[in-house]
Amino acid sequence: MRNALPRVGAACLALMLAGCAVGPDYAGPPRLDMPAHWSAKSASRRQTGTLDRWWLRLRDPLLNRLIEQAVEANPDVAKAKAAVREARATIQQTSAGLFPSVSGTASATDNKASSGSASAVVDSAPYTLHQGSFDSSWELDLFGGTQRNIEAAVRGAQSAEEDLRDSLVTLIGDVAAYYVDARGYQARIALAQRTSVSQRDTEKLTRSKYDAGSGNAVDLAKATAQAASTEANVPTYQAALAADIHRLGILLGRPPDGVASSMARSAPVPASRMPLPTGLPADLLMSRPDVASAERKLAQATAKIGAAEADRYPAVSLTGSVGTSALRAGDLAKYSSVSWSVGPSVTVPVFDAGKRLATVRIAEAQRDQAFATFHSTLLTAFEDVENALVSLSQERVRATKLTEAAKNYREAAKLSRSLFETGSASFIDVLDAERSLYSAEDSLIQSKVSAAKDYIALAKALGGGWTDPVDVSTPIIIDTNTGPHSREALK
Incomplete structure (x- = not known):
């Protein structure tokens, strides 16, 4: 038996140093059937270049400033930054399991003992007992359970970082889209106002003809109705413009009217003549942050299977304690008052009615769910592009x-x-031409807005966004006076 113990200890140490682990090892992103190229003819040839700061291609200085301000102040981005801090702190918390834990205690108690029978009780003199001790414990990670938990925490942090990047991609795309939409409504308001002025001029001309006896009441009524109908579009567009401006304010972390003054002056609908580099479908695995985050979550779920599997194996811990006691504080350090103990302990799961095995099965099912989510996210990315x-x-x-x-x-x-002014054409021709012109110009503005928003949607679908380093170290709320202090009355 004495010869066997050193061999068991050596075997345990060898396993620990070798980094033994149980459970499946993650082998990278799963291989899925992906198209070799985009089906759209416009992307049949691979465009080279970068998506860094793609919004600069829209050549709108105000849009550039709004995006930079949104990145700094948007609440969703701030929340994603806090999630990254939480994930990084989780790594540190989990990594502590690889190291011993040490705690110390100290006490000083007044004692008095009595002895004897009911008829004769003898009281000893009171005395003060001083005690101090250090206790330590260290669970050896023989089967890699702690390492698997650390692996899961690291991959969770990587997923949180990709989620932060995804929030930036979404935010930048939303700011650009609402900005384009607002500029479109400003252009449609201006068009409706210009057109209504022209139509009022036509109404005046028709009234002059009517007063002169060369016109009729029907033409005058139609001219008045057409001008009023065009003017009626302005309040609708004004309401939609206000909603877009309010949304921009919220995206920038401000009150709804926070950017109203910046948007007061009209500007053209942003447009870009530079194509976006579409790359290949396989590039989405790295460029789309939501896809990358889903892949990291899959890796995290795989590591958790190993952590659950390790819990089914024996656990070996080393415990130690050093204590001292004395009647006087100055005698605590004397060798005669010191006691110690040290030794290993083994915990072996014998029967748990299948609880630990069920935990492994749960982790495996969660891994499959993570894979399905990754697959679905990747397919959605293809569809978006x-x-x-x-x-x-x-x-x-x-x-x-x-x-x-x-x-x-x-x-x-x-x-x-x-021709109508000279009497060579009927008023119906004028009415129809003006109505058709207004409709065509309004549709053209809407088409410019749609093209710009499609450009933005393509940039988002390709994963383009903010590429500068993002500081996640500063918390939203900085606590003060967190040390020992008098407690104020609750409010």
């Missing part, structure tokens, strides 16, 4: 046709008005 590519390509074709239509309707409206 394909949809954005098709929408952007077709919207550009539509914008070209609408530009041609607006040009011709503008010429038709000009000619029909001139």
Whole structure:
């Protein structure tokens, strides 16, 4: 028996030093069927370049400033930063399991003892007993359970960092989209106001003809109705513009009217002539933060299986204690008053009615759920890119046709008005030409907005966003006076 103990101890030490681990090892992102290229014709040739600060391609200085301010102050980004801090602290907390824990105690108690029978009780003199001790324990990670938990914590932190990047991608895309939408409504308001002025001029001309006896009441009523109908669009667009501006304020972490003054002056709808580098479908594994986060969560779930599996094996701990006691504090350090104990302990699971095995099965099922989530997220990423590519390509074709239509309707409206003034054309021709021109120009503005938003959607789908380092070390709330202090009355 004496010869066996050293061999067992040596075997345990060898296992610990060798880094023994149980459970499955994560072998990287699972291999899934991925398309070799994008199906959209516009992306048939791989575009090279980078998506860094893609919004600069829209060439709008105010948009650039709003995005930078949103990154600094948006509450969702602040929440994601706090999640990263939490995940990193979890690594530190879990890693502590690899090291011994040591605690110390000290006490001083007054004692008195009595002895004898009921008829004769003898009391000893009171005395003070001083005691001090240090206790330590260290659970050896023989089967890698702690290492698996650390592995899971590290992968959880990596997932949190990707979630932070995803929140930035979403935020930047949302700020850009609402900004473009707001500029579009400003352009539509200006168009409606210009058109209504022209239509009021037509109404005046029609009234003059009516007063002169060369017109009729029907034409006058139609002219008045068309101008009023166009003017009625302005309040609707104003309400939509206000909603977009309010949303921009919230995205920047401000009150709803926080950017109203910045957006008071109208500006053109942002547009870019530079194509985005679409890369290949396989690039989404690295470029899309939501895909990368889902893959890290899968790796984390795999590590948790090993942690659950390790709990089914024996646990070996080393415990030690050093204590001292004396009647006087000065005698505590004397050798004669010191006692100690040290030795290993082994805990072996014998029967738990399948509890530990069920924990492993739960972890395996959670790993499968993480895989399904990763697969679904990747497929959604493919869909987002394909949809954005098709929408952007077709919207550009539509914008070209609408530009041609607006040009011709503008010429038709000009000619029909001139002919009507000379009496060579009917008022119906003027009314129809003006109505068609307004509709074509309004549709053209909407098409420009849609093209810009499709461009933004493509950048988001490709994972483009903020690439500068993000400081996550500063908490949102900085506590003060956290040391020992008098407790104030609760409020």
